[in-house]
Amino acid sequence: WIPSPKPLSRGVPSLVDRYFTRWYKADVKGKPCEDHCILQHSNRICVITLAGSHPVLQSGKTIKSISYQISTNCSRLQNKVSGKFKRGAQFLTELAPLCKIYCSDGEEYTISSCVRGRLMEVNENILHKPSILQEKPSTEGYIAVVLPKFEESKSITEGLLTQKQYEEIVVKRINATTATS
Amino acid sequence: MFPLTEENKHVARLLLNTGTCPRCIFRFCGVDFHAPYKLPYEELLNELWKFLETEKDELILEVTNPPPKKIRLQELEDRIDNLNQNGEGRLSVIEDGSIASKNSNLYVCNVCLGILQEFCEKDFIKKVCQKVEASGFEFTNLVFSVSFPPQLLVREHAAWLLVKQEMGKQSLSLGRNDIVQLKEAYKWITHPLFSEELGVPIDGKSLFEVSVVFAHPETVEDCHFLGAICPDCFKPAKNKQSVFTRMAVMKALNKIKEEDFHKQFPCPPNSPKAVCTVLEIECAHGAVFVAGRYNKYSRSLPQTPWIIDGERKLESSVEELISDHLLTVFKAESFNFSSSGREDVDVRTLGNGRPFAIELVNPHRVHFTSQEIKELQQKINKSSNKIQVRDLQLVTREAIGHMKEGEEEKTKTYSALIWTNKAIQKKDIEFLNDIKDLKIDQKTPLRVLHRRPLAVRTRVIHFMETHYVDAHHFRLYLKTQAGTYIKEFVHGDFGRTKPNIGSLMNMTADILELDVESVDVDWPPALDD
Numbered sequence: 001w002i003p004s005p006k007p008l009s010r011g012v013p014s015l016v017d018r019y020f021t022r023w024y025k026a027d028v029k030g031k032p033c034e035d036h037c038i039l040q041h042s043n044r045i046c047v048i049t050l051a052g053s054h055p056v057l058q059s060g061k062t063i064k065s066i067s068y069q070i071s072t073n074c075s076r077l078q079n080k081v082s083g084k085f086k087r088g089a090q091f092l093t094e095l096a097p098l099c100k101i102y103c104s105d106g107e108e109y110t111i112s113s114c115v116r117g118r119l120m121e122v123n124e125n126i127l128h129k130p131s132i133l134q135e136k137p138s139t140e141g142y143i144a145v146v147l148p149k150f151e152e153s154k155s156i157t158e159g160l161l162t163q164k165q166y167e168e169i170v171v172k173r174i175n176a177t178t179a180t181s
Numbered sequence: 182m183f184p185l186t187e188e189n190k191h192v193a194r195l196l197l198n199t200g201t202c203p204r205c206i207f208r209f210c211g212v213d214f215h216a217p218y219k220l221p222y223e224e225l226l227n228e229l230w231k232f233l234e235t236e237k238d239e240l241i242l243e244v245t246n247p248p249p250k251k252i253r254l255q256e257l258e259d260r261i262d263n264l265n266q267n268g269e270g271r272l273s274v275i276e277d278g279s280i281a282s283k284n285s286n287l288y289v290c291n292v293c294l295g296i297l298q299e300f301c302e303k304d305f306i307k308k309v310c311q312k313v314e315a316s317g318f319e320f321t322n323l324v325f326s327v328s329f330p331p332q333l334l335v336r337e338h339a340a341w342l343l344v345k346q347e348m349g350k351q352s353l354s355l356g357r358n359d360i361v362q363l364k365e366a367y368k369w370i371t372h373p374l375f376s377e378e379l380g381v382p383i384d385g386k387s388l389f390e391v392s393v394v395f396a397h398p399e400t401v402e403d404c405h406f407l408g409a410i411c412p413d414c415f416k417p418a419k420n421k422q423s424v425f426t427r428m429a430v431m432k433a434l435n436k437i438k439e440e441d442f443h444k445q446f447p448c449p450p451n452s453p454k455a456v457c458t459v460l461e462i463e464c465a466h467g468a469v470f471v472a473g474r475y476n477k478y479s480r481s482l483p484q485t486p487w488i489i490d491g492e493r494k495l496e497s498s499v500e501e502l503i504s505d506h507l508l509t510v511f512k513a514e515s516f517n518f519s520s521s522g523r524e525d526v527d528v529r530t531l532g533n534g535r536p537f538a539i540e541l542v543n544p545h546r547v548h549f550t551s552q553e554i555k556e557l558q559q560k561i562n563k564s565s566n567k568i569q570v571r572d573l574q575l576v577t578r579e580a581i582g583h584m585k586e587g588e589e590e591k592t593k594t595y596s597a598l599i600w601t602n603k604a605i606q607k608k609d610i611e612f613l614n615d616i617k618d619l620k621i622d623q624k625t626p627l628r629v630l631h632r633r634p635l636a637v638r639t640r641v642i643h644f645m646e647t648h649y650v651d652a653h654h655f656r657l658y659l660k661t662q663a664g665t666y667i668k669e670f671v672h673g674d675f676g677r678t679k680p681n682i683g684s685l686m687n688m689t690a691d692i693l694e695l696d697v698e699s700v701d702v703d704w705p706p707a708l709d710d
Contacts, residue, residue, distance in 0.1 A: 015672050019627075041631075043630075043631040045627055045631055047675065081634075084634050086634075086635065120630065123675075132676070136689075139673075139675050139676070140675060142675050142676075147630070147631065
């Protein structure tokens, strides 16, 4: 996957570019290339998505199923929030698992939150039609929505990479692979 | 006609001797018509003394004085000198034998602490009225509200117990309810004085309020014994400085047993050294409401000021452009702007505009002819091309309900400029014209999720009309149920609004421009301009 400039055929930036800033976490949990992209809205809400370089999004990969049951006692589908202050939400740390993706080639991938905050919702549309995740990873194929604490809304991005930093990492990887091959 | 009769004599004498003023004496004798209270204080005092003298009984001014004798002018002077030396009052005798006072300060009544002495008379009312006139309010009537220190309730209670005991000796049957309330008597006297001085009637429903607050620092602790005896009546309330509020004191007085009261508080109450102080004289006018409809022609104007961390992000706002003029003309302290729904910064409001109502808080000027309101509307419209208003008019508080009803129940129509990622032809969008009353489910849009609860809302798109522009653009006119998020219906909000234009057309759609074409609320009434 090679990063390419976003098309501006419409003359206006896309929905994501209008309202969100893209942040990245590379090699999440030490697993090579399992890169996540966090879309941070100007109102501090974060949408967790897969970055273009994630193995699940590479050509040839087929998703068999997606599960939000991350442990015997915890299913992200059971998350319930109520009221303006979103009480009752499951609290997530950076490494908290959001879902498991099972591929037809036997590979299993865990998607992590990457930001601290309250879990608002997980995307149920990808449960019924996993291909959406691969077709539109940055919009309809999102994984989850997280609301960080108000006081932490600026600091959560401290551990994350900017678009530029992420692209540099990806380029380095490509150069490394071409060098060794 | 002096209002007291033979059977009142004992009570009247008892009260006068213990330092109670004539008007309070009337109250405790059940005098319930206004006229006697309105007579001048000095006259009342003279009449009272005459009334009590007719039986050639002794008149005792001060309990600690020498044995009672028949009062003659000279003795009177001696008595008064005594009182003055004790600091009990500033009495003096003038030639005709009547008692006059320096600066109207006689002994301070031990029940009303001066309220029914100097504070209900013309001089004081004049002082209040001067303040009212200086405040610059325009008014055609007023409501007068007065607040007395809570310790008056304790003194009233003590005086009542005293009177009850005395009446018991004579088997008189005046009940607690026959005693005229202090505030009632006070208003009987002062209302006509206000009306005369200010030239307007007193009306309980008036929006213009003159309020006077009295305090008596000297006796503030009179209530404290109640706190020890009935502690559950006195809960510390959040906003009040003192826990001894009138309500709490009333409650405790109703509960406390007579014997316990007598142990803690002197019966009759003692005479204070000074009269009440006036804590505040304030005027305020109830809010008035102005309604209208506004059009918004700018795509960079927020509804309310957009300020983050003290920094204004965008110049001005709809509410300021309209309300600032009203604030000036109505000479109001502040305003509250509300409207039948609202639009985003980048959305225009066309057509007949959106209904709004502005509450003007504490306006100093409230009377306007419809011509003057029309001119005000023209002034607002001339001052900005970002907004325009119409149907500007004064309305009542109740009328606001119509507007808020509109927010939830009435339909709106919009026009949107839509972009598609795939190339389209005219025929590709025609099917949208045939869809009627489309039900959509909208999860709370991400852009407002930080301040709204997460929920799914079902809304109806009543009809749509498409106008082809080019291979990647078309205009969509739509009429929707109140509360529909249009932008999210177009781009789908990450698939969280279903169905959406993109899903209906099986492509990616985005919204480039949005206008409100109409807000289908028929309020406020349209005016012919």
